[in-house]
Amino acid sequence: MSYVWTKFYSAIYDLITDEKPLRERLAEAYLQHIVVISEDNIPEKIKDEFTKLSNDINRAENLGEGTVYATLKQLEDAEILKIVETIISIYGKLSNSEDF
Numbered sequence: 001m002s003y004v005w006t007k008f009y010s011a012i013y014d015l016i017t018d019e020k021p022l023r024e025r026l027a028e029a030y031l032q033h034i035v036v037i038s039e040d041n042i043p044e045k046i047k048d049e050f051t052k053l054s055n056d057i058n059r060a061e062n063l064g065e066g067t068v069y070a071t072l073k074q075l076e077d078a079e080i081l082k083i084v085e086t087i088i089s090i091y092g093k094l095s096n097s098e099d100f
Helices: 003-017 022-034 044-057 067-074 077-096
Strands: none
Touching: 003 022, 003 077, 022 044, 022 067, 022 077, 044 067, 044 077
16 A cells, blocks of 8 residues: 555544544644655646645644644534545545555
8 A cells, every 4th residue: 555545544544543533633643644645646637625625624824733733623513524525535546546
């Protein structure tokens, strides 16, 4: 399995197995597993979705707690779920990709 696939798998695993609130699980999954992935390692057909994920979770101003935590504090529950769905979507595309 590829490094990128493994990182997304680990992020999803953490999202579904931890008992913390979803906002906190998402922040930790993203920061521990996804933020370290270079866009250069993402297949071309998934790059736009990966970039959107990064932009969506880092859009708030950093006020000393980091942009991810600041962003997630501001988002509605539906927006949090949409980001989680994006992570799952990217993982699915990686799993079905011939590039890996």
